[in-house]
Amino acid sequence: MLAEIRGLNEECGVFAVAGHAGASEICYYGLHSLQHRGQEGAGIVISDGKRLQYHKGLGLVHDVFTREQLESLKGTLGVAHVRYATAGGGGLQNVQPLVFQSHHGGLAIAHNGNLVNAERLKEQLEDEGAIFQSTSDTEVLAHLIRRSRSRTLAEKMANALPLLKGAYSFAVMDEHQLVVARDPHGLRPLSLGRLGDAWVVASETCALDTVGAVFERDIEPGELLVIDESGCHSQRFISKAMRAICSMEYVYFARPDSDLEEINVHAARKRLGKRLAEEFPIEADVAIGVPDSSISAAIGYAEQSGIPYEVGLIKNRYIARTFIQPSQALRERGVKMKLSAVRGVVAGQRVVMIDDSIVRGTTCRHIVQLLRDAGAKEVHVRISAPPIKHPCFYGIDTSTSGELIASSLSVAEICDVIGADSLEFLSLEGLQAGIGRDASMPQCGQCLACYSGHYPTAIYPSTVLPYEKQ
Known part of the structure; x- marks a missing residue:
């Protein structure tokens, strides 16, 4: 990932x-x-x-x-x-x-x-x-x-x-x-x-x-x-x-080989990719995924669209982990250290790149540029989830809306920022259908707060200890 x-x-x-x-x-x-x-x-x-x-x-x-x-x-x-x-x-x-x-x-x-x-x-x-x-x-x-x-x-x-x-x-x-x-x-x-x-x-x-x-x-x-x-x-x-x-x-x-409440993660991501292809088809020569978490969705997109799936991005698994770098500039340089475009796959091709999220937009912009530098004729970005517009308070480190590019920019504006030829996000309905947690399942509920802004708990509750009520 x-x-x-x-x-x-x-x-x-x-x-x-x-x-x-x-x-x-x-x-x-x-x-x-x-x-x-x-x-x-x-x-x-x-x-x-x-x-x-x-x-x-x-x-x-x-x-x-x-x-x-x-x-x-x-x-x-x-x-x-x-x-x-x-x-x-x-x-x-x-x-x-x-x-x-x-x-x-x-x-x-x-x-x-x-x-x-x-x-x-x-x-x-x-x-x-x-x-x-x-x-x-x-x-x-x-x-x-x-x-x-x-x-x-x-x-x-x-x-x-x-x-x-x-x-x-x-x-x-x-x-x-x-x-x-x-x-x-x-x-x-x-x-x-x-x-x-x-x-x-x-x-x-x-x-x-x-x-x-x-x-x-x-x-x-x-x-x-x-x-x-x-x-x-x-x-x-x-x-x-x-x-x-x-x-x-x-x-x-989650890892693709995990099952979360009776649903296999890899299978769910493939369904998200297929649904994405149904909602936002594009004429392209190759479909690629951003490793590792988007590979399953890219395979699903390719199967549904008929566009050949190729390994267009390679992850260097031996480079130092860039999250420890002290500045955003070094984090961004870490993208090139960690990912390489496969020139023989993308050069002269219309590429549809599948990813699972855009948070700040900086990494996606650099990946799009990597593909262009490798000779891609067109780069179309498809995201296998809705735009992340709202912060998470439950253990993910997006605690303010200011960190999220989709909270202030439209899809067209984000497309301009990342330098893609087109950009589309999966719908909220597509996300729920793709994951497969329908109403017939006893454990059907999902937290969609980062997309919808509707949180399952109060965010700033004023809970008091029992002895304070006495």
Whole structure:
């Protein structure tokens, strides 16, 4: 994917295992398969039944962990995390899982998503004497758990979670058990699998496949799952709400080999490409996709239109990740370092280039120029999703409309900015039909807020702690 140079990034990936003697190694391979969800930092926490041991650091998974470090993390229970910073910013203190110690024992928390009322809750907790170790919104849950007077970890979480507003998939662990939960709308994915007698939880099913686990089911929105020596136990911590899984998971974030709530991501992207060809046909000689996330849509576009699919752009997989570059100028130069046009494919041809999104427009402009420099006679851009006009508050780093070119410019104006011969975006109806989440499915809801501006939750709720109402 080109998330790191396009300015569109998912916050993180969560992985956990319970009941496996090689928990640290299972977590390591699980994180590798979720690396696309976060490249800033990684961490693994393991319990041997008596204490929590952990290692985490900045960088990619293979840079953070050595064989010796993994072998030192001995135990059968583990929680792991890869992170891209949105809420709270960067720094080692925000790399997850966050680990806490008290006279009650240890606690480790991994979180995918973003809490829209975190700052309000932080202020209240600090007024009551809480001291935060990080600037991450995730730490709010630890303080709410600690303040609960309930007896078990599951009961404490069941009391705390309804106070949180926004997107969250949590994996929380103490020395003896794993507790996982998903927000009432199911904005972020979370799946459950079996690996022999062990249980595995992951943000995407591709991670289950990597470690050899068999998919059991998706964690339900509003569900709290407790996994301990006695087995796996499910309960609800809140009544059902409108289901609204993030549509960008299907369009861009998830790996093509993952299944999200019974829908294969690659198949969904192909359908988006086919629908795009139906809505906006064009006379062209070759159809190409921007690697990696747009390849599936480009194949679908080619199949539907009859235009031959070709590999017109090559991704250099060994160049340094451009998201760490400190300036926009270097980010833009990183496009040429990361992508190359195949002159033998595009020279003298009318090219239709399929991409999944235009955020700021800078990267798309540079890719169009790459194709022209390689001799393309015409470059027509087709986007397999509607224009992103509204910021996301649920874990994607587009927090203001000013970052989004489609919030202020028309399609024709964006076309001029990127220098294409034509530009079209898939319709909202086409997106919903292409993903395949129709009303006949019990889990049909999607979050379309970045396209429509209609959010499934209040964005700035004034949630108060229970004792303030007394």
